[in-house]
Amino acid sequence: MGRELQKRKNRAKVPKLKKKRKLLRNGDKKINVLGNQLIADNWNKNETLIQNYRRLGLTTRLNAPTGGVERPHGVDAVAADKLTSDSLHITGTTTAPNGNTLFDPEEVQVERDPETGKILRVISGHNQEEDDEIEVAGQKVKRSNPLSDPINDIENGVTSLHKKAGLGTSSTSASEFVRQLEMRALQEEEAVKKRRPRQQSKREEEWVEKLIARHGDNVLAMVRDRKLNPMQQSEGDIRRRVRIYKERRSA
Known part of the structure; x- marks a missing residue:
C-alpha cells in the first residue's frame, strides 16, 4: 500500500518543497562569500575563490596549503613561489619573504x-x-x-617581489581594497557606538520598583518571590535590571 501511495505522489503535479542545504557535501558550513557589498562589487566570476581573494589582498585560510599552489604566469619559478606564499598563512617557519627573521622576541x-x-x-x-x-x-x-614591526619587513618584501614581477598595480589595488574594508569596519563600529542603548519600559520600571519596595537590595529574595517574579528571572538578570533602574533614577 505504501508503495502505491508513493507512486501516486511521484506522478502528482504538485511541486515538492525542497529545503535548502546549509551544508556542503563534505559537511562544512556553506558561506556566502558575496555577503559583503565591497567584495561583491569587485568579484570576478571567471576566477576561483582563492584567485579573487588573492587579487583583493585577502586570504581564504590561515593555515598554509599542504598541496600544490597555482603559479602566476609570466614569472620564473623562484619569484612565483614567493608570490604565492601568503604572509598571513601560519607555517612552521619564522622567516619573512625577504629572508629576515619574522619574530625576534624581546x-x-x-x-x-x-x-x-x-x-x-x-x-x-x-x-x-x-x-x-x-x-x-x-x-x-x-x-x-x-x-621593529615584522609586518613592515613582510610588506617590503612582498612589494619588491611584485615590482620585479611587474605586478605593482595589482598590489596597489589590493591595498586600496583592504583600506576600504577597514574604513567600512570603522564606520560600522562608530554606528554601533552611537546606537541608543535599550531603555526600560514603564511596566518594567513599575515591576522593579515593586521588587525593591518589598525586598530592598536582597536580590536572592526577589528571585524566590513567586508572586512578583512568576517568570523566574535569574539572579543576574534581576540584578542588572535593578542596577539600570537605580542609575536612571539617580541621573
Whole structure:
C-alpha cells in the first residue's frame, strides 16, 4: 500500500518543497562569500575563490596549503613561489619573504591608557628619542620602523617581489581594497557606538520598583518571590535590571 501511495505522489503535479542545504557535501558550513557589498562589487566570476581573494589582498585560510599552489604566469619559478606564499598563512617557519627573521622576541615598554588599558604606544627602550633615531653616515636620521614591526619587513618584501614581477598595480589595488574594508569596519563600529542603548519600559520600571519596595537590595529574595517574579528571572538578570533602574533614577 505504501508503495502505491508513493507512486501516486511521484506522478502528482504538485511541486515538492525542497529545503535548502546549509551544508556542503563534505559537511562544512556553506558561506556566502558575496555577503559583503565591497567584495561583491569587485568579484570576478571567471576566477576561483582563492584567485579573487588573492587579487583583493585577502586570504581564504590561515593555515598554509599542504598541496600544490597555482603559479602566476609570466614569472620564473623562484619569484612565483614567493608570490604565492601568503604572509598571513601560519607555517612552521619564522622567516619573512625577504629572508629576515619574522619574530625576534624581546622585552619592550608600553604606554597604556589608564582608563581602558589599551596600548597607546610601544617604547622600544628606555630612551624614546634614541630608539626612534639611528646614525647613518655620521648623521642621525629617523628610523623607518621604530617599533621593529615584522609586518613592515613582510610588506617590503612582498612589494619588491611584485615590482620585479611587474605586478605593482595589482598590489596597489589590493591595498586600496583592504583600506576600504577597514574604513567600512570603522564606520560600522562608530554606528554601533552611537546606537541608543535599550531603555526600560514603564511596566518594567513599575515591576522593579515593586521588587525593591518589598525586598530592598536582597536580590536572592526577589528571585524566590513567586508572586512578583512568576517568570523566574535569574539572579543576574534581576540584578542588572535593578542596577539600570537605580542609575536612571539617580541621573
